[in-house]
Amino acid sequence: MSLPVSGLLSGFRTRFLPVLIGPPVLAFMPAITLGAFWLWGETALLLIALGLPLIFALGGAFSRGPAQTLIPRDSVTGFMLRDGFETVLEGVFEDTETSGLRSACFVLEIDDLRDLARHHGPGAVDLAMQRSGERMLSVLRDGDTVARLGDSRFAICLMPVRQLDLELCIQLAGRLQTALEEAVSLDATAFYLSCSVGFCLRGRAPGETGSDWLEAATAALNEAQQTGPSAIRAYSTEIRRRTRARHDLREDAARALENGQIQPWYQPQISTDTGKVTGFEALARWQHPAHGLIAPDRFLPVLQEAGLMERLGQTMLYGALTALKAWDCAGADVACVGVNFATQELRNPGLAERIRWELDRFDLSPDRLAIEVLETVVSDMPDEIVTRNIAALSAMGCRIDLDDFGTGHASIASIRRLAVSRIKIDHSFVMKADRDVEQQRLISAILTMAERLDLETLAEGVETVGEHALLAQLGCNHVQGFGIARPMPFDQTLDWIAAHEAKLADAPRIGRTAG
Numbered sequence: 001m002s003l004p005v006s007g008l009l010s011g012f013r014t015r016f017l018p019v020l021i022g023p024p025v026l027a028f029m030p031a032i033t034l035g036a037f038w039l040w041g042e043t044a045l046l047l048i049a050l051g052l053p054l055i056f057a058l059g060g061a062f063s064r065g066p067a068q069t070l071i072p073r074d075s076v077t078g079f080m081l082r083d084g085f086e087t088v089l090e091g092v093f094e095d096t097e098t099s100g101l102r103s104a105c106f107v108l109e110i111d112d113l114r115d116l117a118r119h120h121g122p123g124a125v126d127l128a129m130q131r132s133g134e135r136m137l138s139v140l141r142d143g144d145t146v147a148r149l150g151d152s153r154f155a156i157c158l159m160p161v162r163q164l165d166l167e168l169c170i171q172l173a174g175r176l177q178t179a180l181e182e183a184v185s186l187d188a189t190a191f192y193l194s195c196s197v198g199f200c201l202r203g204r205a206p207g208e209t210g211s212d213w214l215e216a217a218t219a220a221l222n223e224a225q226q227t228g229p230s231a232i233r234a235y236s237t238e239i240r241r242r243t244r245a246r247h248d249l250r251e252d253a254a255r256a257l258e259n260g261q262i263q264p265w266y267q268p269q270i271s272t273d274t275g276k277v278t279g280f281e282a283l284a285r286w287q288h289p290a291h292g293l294i295a296p297d298r299f300l301p302v303l304q305e306a307g308l309m310e311r312l313g314q315t316m317l318y319g320a321l322t323a324l325k326a327w328d329c330a331g332a333d334v335a336c337v338g339v340n341f342a343t344q345e346l347r348n349p350g351l352a353e354r355i356r357w358e359l360d361r362f363d364l365s366p367d368r369l370a371i372e373v374l375e376t377v378v379s380d381m382p383d384e385i386v387t388r389n390i391a392a393l394s395a396m397g398c399r400i401d402l403d404d405f406g407t408g409h410a411s412i413a414s415i416r417r418l419a420v421s422r423i424k425i426d427h428s429f430v431m432k433a434d435r436d437v438e439q440q441r442l443i444s445a446i447l448t449m450a451e452r453l454d455l456e457t458l459a460e461g462v463e464t465v466g467e468h469a470l471l472a473q474l475g476c477n478h479v480q481g482f483g484i485a486r487p488m489p490f491d492q493t494l495d496w497i498a499a500h501e502a503k504l505a506d507a508p509r510i511g512r513t514a515g
Contacts, residue, residue: 074148076126077133082155085147089157090210096202101160104169105217106199108136108176111229113152116193120186125151128184128193135179139172155214166201166234173197173232181230196224200235219243250302253286257303257311262286264319265487266337268496269458269480272472275504277497279370281338281480282320283487284312309342316340317355320369321362323490332497338370338401346373347385352392366397372424374403387418394419401458405446415453423450425476427461434466440474447475 071084080088092103110132117125129148136146136154143159156176158164177197183190198221205213216235223239224231233239256262264282271278286294303312320337327334345351359366371393394400402415405423415423425446433439443459450457459471462481471479485496 076129077148079133079146079148079154081147082149085145085149085155085157086210086214088145088147089214092157092160093202093205093210093213096160099160101162102164103158103160103202104164104199105202105205105213106156106158106169106173106176106197107149107214107217107221108154108156108180108195108197109221109225110152110180111194111196111225113193116191120191124186124191127186128191131184132180132193135182136176139175139179155217164201169199169201169234170232173199177230177232194229196221196229197232198222198224198235199232204235206240216240246302246305249299250306252288253299253302254306254308256286256288256299257308257315261288262299262312262315263489264316264323264339265489266323266493267480267487268485268493268500269338269478270484270500272468272476272479277332277334277500278478279336279338280323280334280493281372281487282316282323282340284316285487285489304342304344307344309344310348313339313341313345317358319490321358321364323493324364324368325362326490327493327497330494332494334497336368336370336399338372338399340372340374340403343374343386346389348389349385351389352396355393355398356396366393367399370399370401370422372401372403373418390418394421404460412449412453415455420455422456422458422477424480425457425459427459427481430459430461430467430471430481431463432467434464434470440470443471443476444474451475 145157147155180195200216220233220235224233265285266280269279399421402420402423404426456477458478462479463483
């Protein structure tokens, strides 16, 4: 039975070609050529010169081998992207499993890229990324792999070596930071960036895949970013525990938001002139069925990570407007309720219309709702949508409260442009103001500015009678804090209002008595 031509070629390629082009035959090729010439003359030389290339061509020796899959590259830095990096990482993960070689995975993030884009535009961002890529390569070895995972995030997989420990990785992270944080020149000006670094040694990687290894390095980066700019963190079992706890808390918080465990609680605001309630601020609280009351600084960041801040805002707005209607029905005199709006909500082009619709649905006038905006949102040069939303809400008749005033360096121009109606003095200025002369000067300066701009003022974080009395004396219009009342569920507010009004009625009046 004869074999087909393709079968003959295949057999030739697999059995004979490796022998013909292998090192032993190639080493003796000059001797074979001379021997053929000595025995058969020039005819033998001609046959060898023409025949060997033909044999190699038939055997596929000149082919380029298997087609190489093109790896997608970042157009700015030329680095591979996430998919290609994960493939390389998986290979290194498997190669170092039993070889005794060591490696590490680094994840780096440029901390200030958003500010750079806002002040200098996307061209500056591309330039910064190009420079960052060049500087990383100058620090690394030829065999190390670098990828761009996002707008401001890079990943590095070190080439496996015999010697690599925690100290060497920390030194490498420091050199990377030093290189990346050098000045970048743009149009005769220089700007500086900071860089956070997280890394995970292969020997400490959890799980059984390269993806688990990358996730561990990312968790270390998250830990570094929570510490502050230019921080370095190595992955450890403690970070693993905290990461798992945050993951569990994120899932619990998402469920709690849907099943109504996260609800607005209300903290009263009172007039320093009359002592009467002038409003409430709605504050998110999570009443966990097993763990009790969970602090906002624990669950708000995880809701933000999960992209659920807009959903929380909807819950808070609905609860606040429901509370206003209930206070009206009970005959309680509550002028307005303040609701905090996150930056994500303020960037929603449909925010103003949604709030208008909700107010109409509850049959409430817009002045009953105070939109609380962090001063940092105003001072960070808000984009056009944020500015337009705040202006539209103000034009609608809603009050605009500038929250945490004194922490974000908002300009007077931005305060006027956004039609702010009241500034809320941050609690850091209020703390111990009755005993600290410097604090008193700062508060007086803020109150004087507010008076000149015809703005109302409210001091947050009032905890003592002395602070309350000083603020009233200096001319602050409203106060709020634990010294007046802690945040409370809605069902406790009516009793508190009644008790507070009774206390005001029983207070002694100062004045001349009949003789």
